Amino acid sequence: MPRYNPAALEPKWQDFWQQNRVFAAPRLPQGPKLYVLDMFPYPSGNGLHVGHPEGYTATDIVCRYNRMRGRSVLHPMGWDAFGLPAEQHAKKTGTHPRTTTEANIDNFRRQLKMLGFSYDWDRELATTDVNYFRWTQFIFLKLFDTWFDPQQQRGRPIAELPIPDDVEGEAAAAIYRDEHRLAYQLEAPVNWCPALGTVLSNEEVVGGLSERGSHPVMRIPLRQWMLRITAYADRLENDLEGLDWSDSIKALQRNWIGRSTGAEVDFFIGTMGTDDGMPLTGEYEGWQTDRTAAGYPRKPGDEVLRIYTTRPDTLFGATYMVIAPEHPFVERLTRAEHADTVRAYCEEAGRKSDLDRTDLAKGKTGVFTGSYAINPVSDEAIPIWVADYVLISYGTGAIMAVPAHDTRDFEFAVEFGLPITAVVDPGEGADIPRDELLAGKVAFIADGTAINSGPYDGLSTPEFKKKIAADLDTKGQGRSAVNYKLRDWLFSRQHFWGEPFPILHELDDRGKPTGVVRALEPDDLPLDLPEDMKFDASHDSPEPPLDSAPDDWLYVTLDGKRYKRETNTMPQWAGSCWYYLRFLDPKNDEVLIDPEVEKAWMPVDLYVGGAEHAVLHLLYARFWHKVLYDYGYVSTAEPFQKLVNQGMILGQMEFTARQWPDGTFYHQAEWTSDITPEGNYVKPGSLPTTTVKVPANKVKKHGENFVWQDHPEAYVDNRSYKMSKSRGNVINPDEVVAEYGADSLRLYEMFMGPLESVKPWSMEGVSGVRGFLDRVWRMIIDARAETIVLNAAVQDIEPSAEQNRMLHKTIKAVTEDLDQMAFNTAIARMMEFTNFFTKEDPRPRSAMEQFVQLLSPFAPHICEELWQALGRDETLTLHPWPEFDESAIKEDTIEIPVQILGKLRSRIRVPADADRAALEKAAREDPRIIELVADKTIVKAIVIPGRMVNFVVK
RNA sequence: GCGAGAGUGGCGGAGUUGGCAGACGCGCUGGAUUUAGGAUCCAGUGGAUAACAUCCAUGCGGGUUCGAGUCCCGCCUCUCGCACCA
Known part of the structure; x- marks a missing residue:
């Protein structure tokens, strides 16, 4: 009974890939390199969302395709793992944020592996790894030790900062230096939320209330660390020019910089x-x-x-x-x-x-x-x-x-x-x-x-x-x-779960800060968070949680002076500012990245992620990159050569009618512009309408609008909404995989439409691509046999001219579509191939093999299985991509449309290479055309060889 | 208000330099097969009309052209981003 059974076959191939380390990238590229990067996820407790696999599948297809084309591909994955939720959880339960974070990462890793992505898991990293944030702290020390020279337009060591004559004395010079560092301190207002016991970012404050829980938020001044990103504003703007990014993202960044x-x-x-x-x-x-x-x-x-x-x-x-x-x-x-x-x-x-x-x-x-x-x-x-x-x-x-x-x-x-x-x-x-x-x-x-x-x-x-x-x-x-509209970057957070600053504040005899700060030496890194912290839900001061860290962590004596550690921590953005570099050399204990490795792999050739990071993350990462560039740690001025933003996936389409309190439905004739924010209608003498969900199969089109079959007067609205817990329209990838398989999920997400567009989810659509994979399976495998054997129609024969044409047309179309990341149309072409070949008997084995290769970047599990069934014993992953033969695609005769005054009137079949004169002659002789122009004169004939004929008549 | 993008069947979407609008999938209709099926296969499916013919159709109104979904002008709607940045 070997029907297509993804539940059995997908884990089998995932194990195979893992055990054979098929996707491990070499230290240095072997041949032409391709660095493909996904924006690494924040491992939330909710697990993967269907939005994640969208971009991940796209990059995975690009990687698998390019491996087959002989490129040396680097495709890593990691975790942007600092974040407030784990800390909130700690306050409630006492569980250390690291424990929560690790559990969440385990779940995310399981889900990603379940989808068959070809990551090099040997390079996995998390921003919360001490060995990672050691280097995040190192970069902060660099920022602290740098001033921006406006003449040379680059960052330089603070020791090289010229001190003007009117700044007298070493104390004044120190202050002058502090005023010019890329990392500096400032009293800045923060959003303190007493009810949550935490300081919120601007994004977390909506209308003066906290986004979560709607508690009042106060603005209070607090000492903060700032990063002088504005110094790099011109370079951040000018260097956009050479990047292969969409104009809209560039416009967004320019707008944000706002010069x-x-x-x-x-x-x-x-x-x-x-x-x-x-x-x-x-x-x-x-x-x-x-x-x-x-x-x-x-x-x-x-x-x-x-x-x-x-x-x-x-x-x-x-x-x-x-x-x-x-x-x-x-x-x-x-x-x-x-x-x-x-x-x-x-x-x-x-x-x-x-x-x-x-x-x-x-x-x-x-x-x-x-x-x-x-x-x-x-x-x-x-x-x-x-x-x-x-x-x-x-x-x-x-x-x-x-x-x-x-x-x-x-x-x-x-x-x-x-x-x-x-x-x-x-x-x-x-x-x-x-x-x-x-x-x-x-x-x-x-x-x-x-x-x-x-x-x-x-x-x-x-x-x-x-x-x-x-x-x-x-x-x-x-x-x-x-x-510039761009402001300096407020770089400190009053949280526990973030990178500690490698900074000490000097204390006087009475234990008060003198205002003098001292940076740790790079050799003293990493500075880890204290292990034995108490997490307390009643923490109700805007001061950072680390202020109540154990004294042996908090206080340091150096050269006979007493210091208190900086207790702010870095924002979540910090870790994501340079992870793309560490992936290249994740285990290096000596330097943040080996220059030889950096030179060989950088820049990132393709970076894919959500548009929500179009401004801040990309601007911050580019800023850090430029500072590192000024010091020669990296060899490229820009980190991300090509950027693609995937569009959001919305929930399944919803149909709604609006019902008045008296039971009647809102209908077209009572059109009103009085609408509540929830979309309910208002009219005098009545309470507003309430929303009624209408089953999709009960919606009928009536004129320009939709109505409810059971209540034909009811006006029905159709829309897709952003997936959210509160709306209850969230799709869980685990469930989709359990029901349809990972290959179907991958294929569906790519088939929905262009990667960049916003698209509504449709479970019927998933079932549709699953049907396609079922047909592919049956095209090659005998679904009635007891074991996996080839369909009897698959034979070792030469393809017919027509079969060959179909094959090569498909290879060509899929190859070209892949080069443009037009995954949806590539899949459509493969569906056409399948529709054609399931009707063919016999089916040449060679055509089946090449088809399986084409499909494999999209649906790798089923293709490995089919490849094996076709008698191949090595993995398909590294098998060379099929080449198409243009001469096999060429047809002897083609059908040409014949128009009269631009309207299609007839079609003629002519030799494919018919020239202008032959085409016009054939068109004039077409019986249908003769009939239609009988009482008119042809004043002009427009003939495009291979395309069309148009007669202008009077 | 400013900036960016988008409007094509019942739905998601295809449409090369202007050249057969609606590929492919879903849904729907009819049929075959099956004990049954949310399985499989076949056929049909933008609208109008008795029509294998014709007309109308790519947000709306103009224009350029032999020919416009595609180019130009003017509107409308929606989505996203920014939002008193002097």
């Missing part, structure tokens, strides 16, 4: 408080003279408010200024009579979450400080306001407001009755009516011609920008500047 060019300008505010808040004219004039002589200073003094603008050409239109509520000058600038309102406003702003503050739907808010600054081009005093639409974290945290040419400033000016002066003329034919602009009724933000700008009148916006930047520079009042 803008403009100017910094200092507005004079004076150092002496005056009764009316106006700077003193005499002091201002003195300042102007000083600046012209001394030039524009690196850091602004107390006498000016420094702003950043992309539109220095609108300086004459700056009618007020705004500083962020967190700006250090707020208190200084606030005059006594405004103190209460300003303080209240800033406190309120501090309480608001980022989300609340950036809610555009709400109008602009702000308060006047009572002080004024002097506009350096017009010498006029303009009021300084505090408003939360200005962000402290961008530019200088202060702006000049030009309401006539900036929509945000315009809104604010209208709200608070501030003057609006137009200084850019849109010209004739612009979208904006000029008279309304001049009257302060609208804002115009595009380029134009300068007006009301003194000596600059008549200049175009770009000319103006260039000239004013030069003039400000001459006067020492401003200079060209570049800014």
Whole structure:
């Protein structure tokens, strides 16, 4: 009875591959290399999700295909294993996170092996391995020991940092160095959630509440480690150019980096408080003279408010200024009579979450400080306001407001009755009516011609920008500047389950930190987490859990000084920033990677993963890579040459009808746009509808819409939703494999559609590809025999011309589709092959063999079994890929469509190599065409040999 | 609002440089076989019509062309990302 039985045959071949180490990659590539990488998973307690095998199958197919084509393939897998859930679990149960993590990894590994992926398991690693994070810590030490040289545009050892003359003394020099390191410390606000007893990342905070459990989140300042990724912003942006990534991902990264060019300008505010808040004219004039002589200073003094603008050409239109509520000058600038309102406003702003503050739907808010600054081009005093639409974290945290040419400033000016002066003329034919602009009724933000700008009148916006930047520079009042939306990377987390920082804080005699930090020596690494930690659910301080680590871990005495270890840990991103390097040399105890090995395998030729990592992970990893590149640890400027993002797999299509409380169904005629967030309808005098699921087989099409067969009036909505536990539409790979087999799961996920698209799951679809594999099996195997023997139709004969054509067409199509990662169409071609050959009898063994080779990257288990049944005893995995013969595909005669006025009217059969004249003649002689053109004249014939004929008639 | 992408049968999706729209799979209809089948095999399946003929069909409206799913212009809808970045 040997029916196709994946449950028996798949484990058999998985054992075979493992025992023979078929997929182990050599230390150095033998021949042309291919490094194919999956984004390694976080081993969650829920196990594998059907989204994981999507990308993994795609890369596995690429690897298996390329091995058969003679490439030396490296295909590793590992675990991004630090993460909050294991720590939360520890707090609840007391189980050490390492125990939980290891159990989860075991489950993930079992599931991946069950799917037959051709990983080199000898290279497996986890970010939580002490021998791995030893080198993560090593890289951190490098970052700590590096400053970015803007001239050379590269990272250099901190010892090489030139100390300016105005920095005097070794203590000041040390501070200066600390200010320039790629890893530095900062007081930064964190999202502290008292109910969860943990600090959350911004992504984990939704609307001021924690994503899990919806508990209130407070923003409190805490000492943090930051990484100076902004120093590398230009290189991160420019180097995108040469990468084989989709334009949309590149656009996403460029957008995130958000480079803008403009100017910094200092507005004079004076150092002496005056009764009316106006700077003193005499002091201002003195300042102007000083600046012209001394030039524009690196850091602004107390006498000016420094702003950043992309539109220095609108300086004459700056009618007020705004500083962020967190700006250090707020208190200084606030005059006594405004103190209460300003303080209240800033406190309120501090309480608001980022989300609340950036809610555009709400109008602009702000308060006047009572002080004024002097506009350096017009010498006029303009009021300084505090408003939360200005962000402290961008530019200088202060702006000049030009309401006539900036929509945000315009809104604010209208709200608070501030003057609006137009200084850019849109010209004739612009979208904006000029008279309304001049009257302060609208804002115009595009380029134009300068007006009301003194000596600059008549200049175009770009000319103006260039000239004013030069003039400000001459006067020492401003200079060209570049800014990025990209912020420095907040690199510390208040968690236990992460990499400890290899950093010590010096303590004074009373045990208080002196502010001096000392890095561990690379030879002192790894610094492991303390073994004997107590995990306590009642931990309710925002301080890191490691603060309550045992003293023998926490305190260190070195050279007679007492130190406390850094108790923050690194974020989950850290480990994933360089794992692709360690896979090349995972057991090396001497260096993070052997340069010979690095040179031979890097870069990653194909990197596949979810689009959710399109920005942060890829940006962070590229940043680290560039730092390592600057030190020569890696030989390529970029780590990932080709990147493909797989699309999300949604749940099975759901059909829903909406029912009113009175039992009637929502129908087309009562169309309403009043809909609740859940998609339920609202009408006066009734409670909203409730959602009713409709069985798929009861849905019928009616006109443009779907209706419910049992209630033909009911309007039925059809949609697929993201898989989620709460919706109950999650598909478990274990169950799919148990019912259909791993090969069917793999094949289905590739058959659903293009790898990059979002696609809904369909269990019927899985059953469909299982049917295909059943047919393949029966095409080759005698399903009625007791043992596995070939189908009697499979014989050692030469293929017929037609069979040969089918075979070679299939080889060609599958090969070309694989080169383009068009897996869905490759599978379709193989289905066509099977549909053809199951009708053939006899079936040449050679054709069957080559077909099995084509199918094997997709469905490796069944193919190994068939390969063996066909009499081959070595593994199929390394057997050379079939070549196609173009001459076998060629047909003697082909069918050519004949059109009249572009409409298909007939088909003619002609020799494949028929030339233009022969084609036209054959078409003119076709009886159907003769009939149709009988009473017309052919004015023109368009003939494309091998393609079509089109007659233009009158 | 900005940026990116996508709209093709009942569903997932194919469609090379513009050249036979709907490959392949699911679903559906009919038939064969079977004790039975959610098994297997055969045939059909975009819509309209009595039609093997014709007309209409790739989100909508224009345009270019002998010929447009594909190119151009203008809309609409959906998805994703960013979101007061001065």
